[in-house]
Amino acid sequence: xxxxxxxxxxxxxxRGMARTSLIIIVVAGVLITWGLFSRHRASAxxxxxxxxxxxxxxxxxxxxxxxxxxxxxxxxxxxxxxEAPIYARTxxxxxxxxxxxxxxxxxxxxxxxxxAPELDQQLRASQADLASAQANEKIAQVTAxxxxxxxxxxSVSKQEADEKIAAAAASSASLNxxxxxxxxxxxxxxxxxxxxxxxxxxxxxxxxxxxxxASGSSGGELFRIADxxxxxxxxxxxxxxxxxxxxxxxxxxxxxxxxxxxxxATVARTSGALDAGxxxxxxxxxxxxxxxxxLPGAYAEVRFKIPAQTGSGALLLPSNTLLFxxxxxxxxTVGPDxxxxxxxxxxxxxxxxxxxxxxxxxxxxxxxxxxxxxxxxGIRVRLVQPxxxxxxxxxxx
Numbered sequence: 001x002x003x004x005x006x007x008x009x010x011x012x013x014x015r016g017m018a019r020t021s022l023i024i025i026v027v028a029g030v031l032i033t034w035g036l037f038s039r040h041r042a043s044a045x046x047x048x049x050x051x052x053x054x055x056x057x058x059x060x061x062x063x064x065x066x067x068x069x070x071x072x073x074x075x076x077x078x079x080x081x082x083e084a085p086i087y088a089r090t091x092x093x094x095x096x097x098x099x100x101x102x103x104x105x106x107x108x109x110x111x112x113x114x115x116a117p118e119l120d121q122q123l124r125a126s127q128a129d130l131a132s133a134q135a136n137e138k139i140a141q142v143t144a145x146x147x148x149x150x151x152x153x154x155s156v157s158k159q160e161a162d163e164k165i166a167a168a169a170a171s172s173a174s175l176n177x178x179x180x181x182x183x184x185x186x187x188x189x190x191x192x193x194x195x196x197x198x199x200x201x202x203x204x205x206x207x208x209x210x211x212x213x214a215s216g217s218s219g220g221e222l223f224r225i226a227d228x229x230x231x232x233x234x235x236x237x238x239x240x241x242x243x244x245x246x247x248x249x250x251x252x253x254x255x256x257x258x259x260x261x262x263x264x265a266t267v268a269r270t271s272g273a274l275d276a277g278x279x280x281x282x283x284x285x286x287x288x289x290x291x292x293x294x295l296p297g298a299y300a301e302v303r304f305k306i307p308a309q310t311g312s313g314a315l316l317l318p319s320n321t322l323l324f325x326x327x328x329x330x331x332x333t334v335g336p337d338x339x340x341x342x343x344x345x346x347x348x349x350x351x352x353x354x355x356x357x358x359x360x361x362x363x364x365x366x367x368x369x370x371x372x373x374x375x376x377x378g379i380r381v382r383l384v385q386p387x388x389x390x391x392x393x394x395x396x397x
Contacts, residue, residue: 092116
């Protein structure tokens with residue numbers, strides 16, 4: 001075996017030192033790389049946590065498909081088909097009344113009678129005036145006829161004959177006036193009997209025996225009558241549903257005093273114009289009341305089934321998802337990168353707590369609930385769940 005020379009030993013030491021240096025360099029490189037990677041990961045984690053803290057928390061909702069038919073519930077007021085206050089047409093005192101509230105009466109049926117002594121006296125005076133006018137007219141006609149004969153024989157002047165003929169004509173006019181006055185007083189005397197103007201029910205009596213009666217509305221109404229065989233139901237319809245209120249539309253009507261017994265009503269007509277103050281359309285519905293169980297003046301709940309006007313593609317969103325600013329009507333959605341995307345939308349029907357959206361969004365969109373006015377495209381957000389409502393504890397006795 002060859003003995004290592006000093007040169008060989010030196011070379012071996014050089015190779016060992018080089019190998020050690022290489023190992024040290026590799027280890028140092030690995031340590032430096034690991035340190036840089038750990039620092040980058042910690043920085044990224046810190047950035048992510050910071051972004052999560054900075055991102056605005058939001059709650060989202062997904063659009064739902066709109067039903068093809070909408071139920072609309074509105075308050076209504078019931079009125080009789082015909083209703084009228086009854087006033088006196090002559091002055092006097094109430095002699096007696098024959099009907100009271102709730103009495104069913106027929107057209108022309110006597111309700112009360114007025115004692116009018118002054119009118120009776122005027123009627124007797126008018127009859128005397130007529131008799132006097134008839135006598136005056138008779139003598140004037142005889143006189144005029146005689147003066148015509150005298151004029152033909154030139155026994156009197158034409159002027160005198162014309163005066164007698166004119167006097168006869170004036171007497172005839174006075175007689176006609178007396179007859180007209182007597183007829184007026186007779187007709188006025190006929191109003192001493194208060195009669196029903198149409199078939200109906202007496203709903204109010206505002207007079208009593210011996211009361212002083214003044215003619216006309218200034219004397220106050222004596223009775224009120226209503227025809228309740230058919231009722232009018234008036235409903236104020238919001239503007240967005242005005243186009244659906246067409247004659248023939250069926251509605252279900254419920255009354256608080258008749259729970260569980262709905263009746264059917266039909267739209268008869270509308271006012272044809274919106275009320276400028278309330279932006280509502282007045283609709284009149286007909287309700288059959290042949291059995292007389294429904295009462296005029298009642299409050300009613302009217303339920304309409306409005307057919308869809310915007311098509312089956314409409315989507316529903318809560319009303320508090322809408323934003324209106326200088327850019328128009330929009331909603332804020334959350335994109336895949338958790339950033340806000342503002343989308344313009346087109347509205348359909350206003351359903352109160354919900355709004356129909358006919359264009360601008362899809363079923364898969366995540367729409368932000370109650371977005372702030374400052375929300376714009378690109379804002380980072382984070383989704384949060386709504387807080388659960390704790391159950392109400394039951395009271396123990």
